[in-house]
Amino acid sequence: xxxxxxxxxxxxxxxxxxxxxxxxxxxxxxxxxxxxxxxxxxxxxxxxxxxxxxxxxxxxxxxxxxxxxxxxxxxxxxxxxxxxxxxxxxxxxxxxxxxxxxxxxxxxxxxxxxxxxxxxxxxxxxxxxxxxxxxxxxxxxxxxxxxxxxxxxxxxxxxxxxxxxxxxxxxxxxxxxxxxxxxxxxxxxxxxxxxxxxxxxxxxxxxxxxxxxxxxxxxxxxxxxxxxxxxxxxxxxxxxxxxxxxxxxxxxxxxxxxxxxxxxxxxxxxxxxxxxxxxxxxxxxxxxxxxxxxxxxxxxxxxxxxxxxxxxxxxxxxxxxxxxxxxxxxxxxxxxxxxxxxxxxxxxxxxxxxxxxxxxxxxxxxxxxxxx
Numbered sequence: 001x002x003x004x005x006x007x008x009x010x011x012x013x014x015x016x017x018x019x020x021x022x023x024x025x026x027x028x029x030x031x032x033x034x035x036x037x038x039x040x041x042x043x044x045x046x047x048x049x050x051x052x053x054x055x056x057x058x059x060x061x062x063x064x065x066x067x068x069x070x071x072x073x074x075x076x077x078x079x080x081x082x083x084x085x086x087x088x089x090x091x092x093x094x095x096x097x098x099x100x101x102x103x104x105x106x107x108x109x110x111x112x113x114x115x116x117x118x119x120x121x122x123x124x125x126x127x128x129x130x131x132x133x134x135x136x137x138x139x140x141x142x143x144x145x146x147x148x149x150x151x152x153x154x155x156x157x158x159x160x161x162x163x164x165x166x167x168x169x170x171x172x173x174x175x176x177x178x179x180x181x182x183x184x185x186x187x188x189x190x191x192x193x194x195x196x197x198x199x200x201x202x203x204x205x206x207x208x209x210x211x212x213x214x215x216x217x218x219x220x221x222x223x224x225x226x227x228x229x230x231x232x233x234x235x236x237x238x239x240x241x242x243x244x245x246x247x248x249x250x251x252x253x254x255x256x257x258x259x260x261x262x263x264x265x266x267x268x269x270x271x272x273x274x275x276x277x278x279x280x281x282x283x284x285x286x287x288x289x290x291x292x293x294x295x296x297x298x299x300x301x302x303x304x305x306x307x308x309x310x311x312x313x314x315x316x317x318x319x320x321x322x323x324x325x326x327x328x329x330x331x332x333x334x335x336x337x338x339x340x341x342x343x344x345x346x347x348x349x350x351x352x353x354x355x356x357x358x359x360x361x362x363x364x365x366x367x368x369x370x371x372x
Contacts, residue, residue, distance in 0.1 A: 039342040049073040053084075057094040064103050075349025078242060079285050085356070209283040211261055212268035220282035220290055227280075227294050228344055238294055238338040239301035240347050242355040243271065245287035246330045246363040255326065259319050263329055270312045274304055289331075290348075298368050302335040306366045309333065313364060330364035340371030 050069040059065050071077040072084050083102065088094055207219035215223070224240070231238040245251075245267055252260040264287060271281040271289055278294035293301035309331060317326040334354025338347040350369040358367040 042342045042346055046070070046074055053094075059094070059096055059099060065099060068099065068103055073349075075345045075347075075352065078348065078352040078355075079288060081352065082244075082356070212265055212283050214268055214272065214289075215280070215282040217282065217284050217290075220280065220284070220292070223280050223282075224292055224344055227278075227292060228338060231294055232339070236295050237297045237300075238292070239296050239298045239335055240338050240344075240351050241291040241293070241301060241305055241333050241335045241366075242284070242348075242351045243267075243289040243291065243305070243331050243333045244355055244359070246332055246359075248287040251326060251329070255319050255322070255324070259321065259326070262320075263317065263326065266315075266317060266329070267312060267331055270308050274308050279304075290351075298335045298337045298340075302333070302366050302368050305333050305335065309364065309366060332358035332363050333366040334358055334369060335366060336369035337371060340369075 050066065050073055053059070053069050053073065054061055054065060068080065072081040080102075084094065087098060092098065207215055207222075209216045227238060230236075245263065248260065248263070251263050264283075268281075268283065268289070271291065275281045275291075279296075280292045282290050284290040291301075291305065293304065296304065313328060313330045315329070317329050318324070319326060332355055334351045334357065336347050336350035336354060338344060341347040341350055350371070354367040354369040358365045361367070
């Protein structure tokens, strides 16, 4: 590597520091110094990690670089963190050119925040339209009923002069138009209901991973927020885990992406078997999965995840298209106690750090993060 991190003869160590596995030079104080509060210590460490990343690699202190670094080192985007670590260990290392390309890739990702905003706005407009249409139809119906009674009264008059007859004819025309308006409004109301059902389906589809059928990252974040509040209120343990398929690139290189997709599905099925109302699995992106264990301590969650890992490792998968064996397919995992950290994002980062240690320790294993 040509970066300054390499010149210091400890590139991997420095990146471990950025990921929170050990402190980089000039970082946050040692754990033994007991910071005033956990949240402040976390902010201090994040700022130190971002600074080390930019300065040690001679990168611009630009808004784009700061946003990328924050996403990687805050735990907001673990996939981005692993891309940076992997690039740091290549001969080319981290450069501004490479980071610009990475920034462009990130910008091409769908803007889920904007999608959510538009969906919420559309949903609100549909609800308002339904309410207004229903109210208008009700008023029109009441008016039509009253008008119909007037027509009957007019027709029952014994003295049917020309004026009365004309009024009756006019009332009939008005009644026909009123009933037609009421029918049109009912159709509009039905169309609004159909549009609402389509929107609900679109929202569900937007929260599902198309390949595995599992919830995707955005859906998992909603689940995490809900279970975090509920578990905290009921004083229940809550653990989170990151899983990553070992050496997945080799599967794609040797057997092709279609075969790689089948491997992803196989692991998704393996993890889905241990899920229930209090254990949720989602595809976080690529070959990564994330799990939430409500009511389980990190040790209990790690054991449950490790059982699934062993079950997968014992299988011998075959590429059905070529009848060639994939060999042993395994995954590594990292587990963290959600309440052992300042917030859910810090817990996610801790689980990702533990996953990184599992990878560095030989793969096909599960590591538990230590909040201390």
